[in-house]
Amino acid sequence: MWWCEGGDARGVPVLIVHGGPGGASRIEPAGWLAGLPVRWIAIDQRGCGRSTPLGETAHNTLHDLLADMERLREQLGIERWALTGGSWGARVALRYAAGWPQRVNGLLLRSPFLGGLAETRRYIAPWPAWLGQEGEAWLGEEAAAAVLALYQRSTESLCAGTGLPPGSLEDEKVARVWAAFDDAQSAPGGALAGAKRCSPATLKALTETQTAAWRVHLHFARRGWGECDGHPRGLPAAELALGPSGVVCGADDATCDPALANELGRVLPGARVRVVPSAGHRLGDPQLAPALADAAREWIAALLRK
Secondary structure, eight states, X not given: OOEEEEEOTTSEEEEEEOXXXXXXXXXXXXXXXXXXXXXXXXXXXXXXXXXXXXXXXXXXXXXXXXXXXXXXXXXXXXXXXXXXXXXXXXXXXXXXXXXXXXXXXXXXXXXXXXXXXHHHHHHHTTHHHHHHHHHHHHHOHHHHHHHHHHHHOOXXXXXXXXXXXXXXXXXXXXXXXXXXXXXXXXXXXXXXXXXXXXXXXXXXXXXXXXXHHHHHHHHHHHTGGGGGGTOOOSSOSSOOOXXXXXXXXXXXXXXXXXXXXXXXXXXXXXXXXXXXXXXXXXXXXXXXXXXXXXXXXXXXXXXXXX
């Protein structure tokens, strides 16, 4: 597992948990913490980014990711740390906090994804219209239907491995089209907000890292985002009194439902919730980015007062 650290070696330890599944650590979260008394630590989850083997799905469950985080904490000799996670990283951070509450000082969650069925159905809803006849013809009707079904299946069909059409989700074409759709959904309002739709002629071949990211993403989607491995989807079953907490998301986020922000505010007592007008899902969103930096500064100040 690849990891790195930076900032103030004597500062508040903060673990940065990246999104995905299949993503990798990015520079932006460390930027929010720049100049603050923070010792930040970032990891690339199994099969992701600079961790090896790239794209590996064997022995790669949500339980394994949480255990990796706990082993790293022990290795670094950190008694307690705070966590910040975005999108899928919010789900990972919440599950870690639920399992090791005594090790967590606080949480800052960005654009949270909790894996609930309503969330995934909301995310994939624009797929048929965005794909259109041209995209479906290029991809293949069975593969197009398989992508739609992947996000619409119930818990029972997920964990039983049923409910998918025969189209191969491992096809490189599927990875290409999904990557374009996911990028479109990350803009404010999502894939249908603008005039652009799927254009097979503009789809570029994926890099090895991008192909591996789809492989890991597909693996976790098939496993119910960890639910089939013993980690229930959705909100934690009980309140998590973890100290200073915050939730930030865009009001026009089409990837992760902004309605979850206020629901998380009830699960995390005293959490500061910010829903940023006109913002989408992207880290670099011009409305979201400054709000995240402000929230991080406020969060760290609260951690120091604790």
